Amino acid sequence: MRLYSTLSRRLEELPEQPGPIRMYFCGPTVYQRAHIGNARPFVLGMWLRAWLRQRGYDATLVHNITDINDKIYDAAPGRSAELAAQATAWYLEDTDDLGLGMPDGLPKATESVPSIVRFISQLVDSGHAYPVEGDVYFRVGSDPGYGRLSRQRPDQVEEQEPNPLKEDPRDFALWKANKPGEDTAWDSPWGKGRPGWHIECSVMAEDAFGPVFEIHGGGLDLVFPHHENELAQSLAVGHAFARLWMHNGMIGGMDGEKMSKSLGNDVSLRNVLDTWGREVVLLFFLGAHWRKPVEFGDDVLVQARAQADAFRNFFLDERPGDEAGEAILEEELAAVLDEDFNTPEALALFHAWRDREEWASLRWGLALFGLGSLTEVEQAPSEVSALAERRREARDGKDFSEADRLRDEIAAAGWEVRDVAEPPGYRLVRQA
Numbered sequence: 363m364r365l366y367s368t369l370s371r372r373l374e375e376l377p378e379q380p381g382p383i384r385m386y387f388c389g390p391t392v393y394q395r396a397h398i399g400n401a402r403p404f405v406l407g408m409w410l411r412a413w414l415r416q417r418g419y420d421a422t423l424v425h426n427i428t429d430i431n432d433k434i435y436d437a438a439p440g441r442s443a444e445l446a447a448q449a450t451a452w453y454l455e456d457t458d459d460l461g462l463g464m465p466d467g468l469p470k471a472t473e474s475v476p477s478i479v480r481f482i483s484q485l486v487d488s489g490h491a492y493p494v495e496g497d498v499y500f501r502v503g504s505d506p507g508y509g510r511l512s513r514q515r516p517d518q519v520e521e522q523e524p525n526p527l528k529e530d531p532r533d534f535a536l537w538k539a540n541k542p543g544e545d546t547a548w549d550s551p552w553g554k555g556r557p558g559w560h561i562e563c564s565v566m567a568e569d570a571f572g573p574v575f576e577i578h579g580g581g582l583d584l585v586f587p588h589h590e591n592e593l594a595q596s597l598a599v600g601h602a603f604a605r606l607w608m609h610n611g612m613i614g615g616m617d618g619e620k621m622s623k624s625l626g627n628d629v630s631l632r633n634v635l636d637t638w639g640r641e642v643v644l645l646f647f648l649g650a651h652w653r654k655p656v657e658f659g660d661d662v663l664v665q666a667r668a669q670a671d672a673f674r675n676f677f678l679d680e681r682p683g684d685e686a687g688e689a690i691l692e693e694e695l696a697a698v699l700d701e702d703f704n705t706p707e708a709l710a711l712f713h714a715w716r717d718r719e720e721w722a723s724l725r726w727g728l729a730l731f732g733l734g735s736l737t738e739v740e741q742a743p744s745e746v747s748a749l750a751e752r753r754r755e756a757r758d759g760k761d762f763s764e765a766d767r768l769r770d771e772i773a774a775a776g777w778e779v780r781d782v783a784e785p786p787g788y789r790l791v792r793q794a
C-alpha cells in the first residue's frame with residue numbers, strides 16, 4: 363500500500379504486513395464544540411485503521427486531546443480546566459456518534475506533563491534549548507535541517523512567538539512561565555508554568571509508540587509551525603520520530619455569513635450530526651480525497667443524502683438469490699484504496715457494485731466505512747405494521763379514501779408504504 367507523505371513529497375510504500383503501522387493523528391484543542399472540519403482527521407484515521415486491519419496489518423491509532431493551550435486560557439480566563447474537561451467530553455461524545463469506534467489511545471496533555479518536563483530537560487542539556495526568565499525556547503539554529511517538512515529555507519523561516527528575550531526570532535517555546543489569568547500550572551526546573559503546544563505532541567506520540575513510528579497525521583494547517591517543530595524536537599534528541607506525514611485538506615466554505623440554510627451558522631459536528639445524520643456526514647467525507655480541500659454546505663450534504671438513499675433503497679429490494687455464496691471483491695477495492703487511500707474511487711466502486719448487484723461485496727464495503735446501517739432494513743414498529751395491514755384490507759375492499767387516510771397516518775409516523783407485487787403486497791420504508 364502507498365500513501366503520500368508531506369515530508370518526501372511523494373507516495374511512500376508501507377512496510378510489509380503485519381507491520382506494525384503505528385499512527386498518531388493530532389486531535390482537537392478543547393475550548394469549544396468541535397466543528398465539522400475537526401472531524402476530518404478523526405474520520406480519516408479511523409477509516410485508515412479499519413482498512414489496514416482488513417489488509418492484515420497490526421494498525422494502531424492514537425489521537426491526542428490538547429487540553430493545555432493558549433486558546434483555552436483565552437476562552438475561559440480563570441476556569442480553563444473546567445472548559446477543557448467539558449469540551450473533551452463533547453468531543454468524545456460527538457466523534458463516538460459517528461459510529462466508527464474510537465482510537466486505541468486518547469492521551470491528554472494534562473496527563474503527560476512529567477514526560478514533557480523530562481523531554482525539555484534533555485533538549486536543554488544537549489544545547490538544543492535554553493531557558494529565559496521562566497520560559498524555555500527551542501534553539502532553531504541548532505538544527506541545520508529545520509524547515510524540512512514545510513520546505514522553508516532555514517535562514518528564511520517565519521518568526522514565531524515574538525519575544526525580545528529570545529536568541530533568535532525563529533525560536534519557539536517549549537515551556538511557558540505561568541502568567542496572571544492562567545489557572546493551571548505545573549512545577550518544573552524553570553519554575554511554575556506549562557508546556558508549549560508542539561512539545562505536547564512530540565511527547566504524547568513517543569509515550570504511545572516510542573522514538574519511531576510509521577505515520578503522523580493532521581490537518582494541512584498544522585504543517586507549520588506545529589509539525590515542523592514536533593519533528594525538530596524529536597530529531598534533536600536523536601529520535602527518528604514519524605516516517606510518513608499525512609496532511610488532510612481543509613474544509614472550506616465555513617466562514618461566510620449564513621453558509622448553510624439547514625445549519626444556520628452552527629457548523630459544529632453536533633449540529634451537523636443532529637440535522638443530517640451520521641450516514642450523510644460519512645458520505646460527505648467519503649466522496650472527497652483526503653488530501654484535497656472540500657467545500658462544505660447544503661448542496662454537498664444534499665448530494666450525500668441522495669447517495670445514502672440510493673444504497674438504502676437498493677437493500678430494500680428483494681434478493682435474486684443467496685447472498686452467502688457471493689465472493690467478496692476485496693481486490694477491486696484494494697486497487698483504489700491501496701493507492702493513496704482513494705475513497706472517492708471507492709465510493710464510485712460501491713455504486714458500480716450496486717449496478718452489478720454485488721450484494722455481499724457492497725454490504726461488506728459499506729460496513730468497512732461505518733455505513734453498514736444503510737444495508738440493514740429497519741423493521742417497522744408493530745403499530746405502523748398494523749396501519750399498513752388495515753390499509754391493505756381497505757384497498758382490497760376498494761375503500762380508497764380510507765386507504766389514502768391510512769397512508770397519511772403511516773407517513774405521519776415517519777414511514778412510507780410502497781405497493782409491491784410480492785406478498786403481503788406492500789413494504790414499509792423508513793423515511794429519511
Ligand SMILES: [Zn+2]
Nearest residue numbers: 388389563588
Ligand atoms: Zn499535535
